[in-house]
Amino acid sequence: MEHVKRTERxxxxxxxxxxxxxxxxxxxxxxxxxxxxxxTISEDLDIIRSALSRFSLGxxxxxPGAVGGVRFRPALMRAEGFSLVQALCGRLSGPAxxxxxxxxxLADVIADPSAIAPMGKVLASEFFGAAPDFVLTMxxxxxxxxxxxxxxxxxPALIARRASRPYEGSAVHINYLAGAQFKTxxxxxxxxxxxxxxxxxxxxxxxxxTVQGLHELMREFDAEVAGTAVLVGTRDACARFPAIKALxxxxxxxxxxxxxxxxxxxxxxxx
Numbered sequence: 001m002e003h004v005k006r007t008e009r010x011x012x013x014x015x016x017x018x019x020x021x022x023x024x025x026x027x028x029x030x031x032x033x034x035x036x037x038x039x040t041i042s043e044d045l046d047i048i049r050s051a052l053s054r055f056s057l058g059x060x061x062x063x064p065g066a067v068g069g070v071r072f073r074p075a076l077m078r079a080e081g082f083s084l085v086q087a088l089c090g091r092l093s094g095p096a097x098x099x100x101x102x103x104x105x106l107a108d109v110i111a112d113p114s115a116i117a118p119m120g121k122v123l124a125s126e127f128f129g130a131a132p133d134f135v136l137t138m139x140x141x142x143x144x145x146x147x148x149x150x151x152x153x154x155x156p157a158l159i160a161r162r163a164s165r166p167y168e169g170s171a172v173h174i175n176y177l178a179g180a181q182f183k184t185x186x187x188x189x190x191x192x193x194x195x196x197x198x199x200x201x202x203x204x205x206x207x208x209x210t211v212q213g214l215h216e217l218m219r220e221f222d223a224e225v226a227g228t229a230v231l232v233g234t235r236d237a238c239a240r241f242p243a244i245k246a247l248x249x250x251x252x253x254x255x256x257x258x259x260x261x262x263x264x265x266x267x268x269x270x271x
Contacts, residue, residue, distance in 0.1 A: 017072035022154030095259030120148025176213030205233035
């Protein structure tokens with residue numbers, strides 16, 4: 001391979017690390033790819049680590065072991081996460097967001113990668129240390145946030161469905177209470193192994209029935225729950241379920257001039 005300038009090598013390594021957050025890259029792989037000594041690659045990684053840390057863009061972690069390696073972690077300080085969520089609260093607050101039945105209009109935000117990707121990064125930063133094996137959500141509106149979070153954690157996103165699909169093979173089904181009626185959620189048996197850890201994510205926390213149903217579903221698989229988070233939770237629901245981390249709290253909603261009023265979740269301002 002022809003000689004590669006350090007600036008070019010730095011750009012390439014950053015791209016590889018950021019494109020696959022959480023993945024372990026052995027130093028020998030970089031050495032072979034760029035025809036560089038291990039000491040040279042180590043110096044490059046020190047430069048990258050320092051730059052990312054200085055501008056709060058994440059961190060490069062060194063992994064122990066005979067082979068050795070590094071991985072990129074898209075870590076955010078809670079203060080930065082608070083700012084990102086606060087900006088989204090501003091976008092969602094106002095009379096235009098209030099729908100009949102005290103519902104909040106979220107469809108455009110949920111479908112907007114520029115809005116949901118930062119929220120996934122906030123949750124991935126928070127739950128990275130919990131070491132989940134996969135993200136679990138219920139179809140359909142929770143899917144974008146679950147996918148973005150799984151993307152930053154480099155783990156699969158599993159979707160519990162209201163009816164099983166033939167191409168998923170045999171499935172586990174449970175019934176859960178939604179409002180005044182019972183509904184069904186199902187998940188393919190081959191998707192989860194006993195002892196695995198799930199990060200449960202949903203779009204809205206109101207009654208808590210869907211989240212509780214997802215917890216019950218994981219018990220059927222003998223899987224652990226590493227944490228639970230939602231995009232928006234009502235003020236009353238967040239008070240009833242303090243262990244669930246809501247990115248945004250819906251303080252009030254109505255058809256008047258104020259309409260919907262949201263604020264960042266309390267946990268974002270802790271520490």
